[in-house]
Amino acid sequence: MKFEDMINTIQLGDCYELIKNIPDKSIDLIVTDPPYELETEGSKKNNISKTFANCNSQIKGISEGIDLKILDEYMRIMKKPNIYIWCNKKQILEYLKYFTEKYDCSFEIMTWCKTNPTPLCGGNYLIDKEFCLYFRKGIKLNTKFETAFTYWITSKNKNDKDNFEHPTIKPLNIIKTLIENSSKENDIVLDTFVGSGTTCLAAKETGRRYIGMEIDKEYWKIANNRINGIEASGQMTIMFDDKGDILNE
């Protein structure tokens, strides 16, 4: 597969293999959301079943859902370190060590706080947030006051989950903000763990190019349909750009 042919597509397959087709220093920004365990140790006592965000059981040597060897590939393909990775709290330390100690990147720990978490605590704290780590080096941000916050407080995005049938779908407006803050129009944004396609859609809607990868055929179909404005139910959504013109005619 030629690199040019991957642009503005979502590739069906294992990202650990597909990423080898991407040339060195060709990607402007990575925004990705690997499978990770959402629950804390405390949740076991609460008898909540652990939710892995669709972990591919074939992955070996994983630290909580991601094989860290892919980080070396990320570093190889990025023009400059410029990467957002969603994770759980147990993974933060490992990612920080990798990007700051090995590559001297600066970092942010961003948080998505949910106002309506599952109301179970059993003597522990609630499972009410997810983390997004940002690592960069030699990258100047395009932030303005409104877009420079490092936390978001929202309810769980139930409508998106229902419409696109993915249990760990991320809010589209958050991902669009991250992309606009850290890239410019026509840049190439990569997501190796596409799920329902939030990063690719956010890239498209902000005038960036994208490359997506997804191993699950059902999610791959849902993501492709979503990019074309079709919900999992088959219903068409009309998408508008900032000027009010229809994007998916």
Ligand SMILES: C[S@@+](CC[C@H](N)C(=O)[O-])C[C@H]1O[C@@H](n2cnc3c(N)ncnc32)[C@H](O)[C@@H]1O
């Ligand atoms: C946490 S979800 C991503 C959700 C996404 N951010 C969204 O908003 O819909 C992780 C996705 O990675 C996919 N995945 C897991 N292992 C993979 C692999 N080796 N290659 C490509 N995709 C993989 C899973 O099927 C799952 O859909």
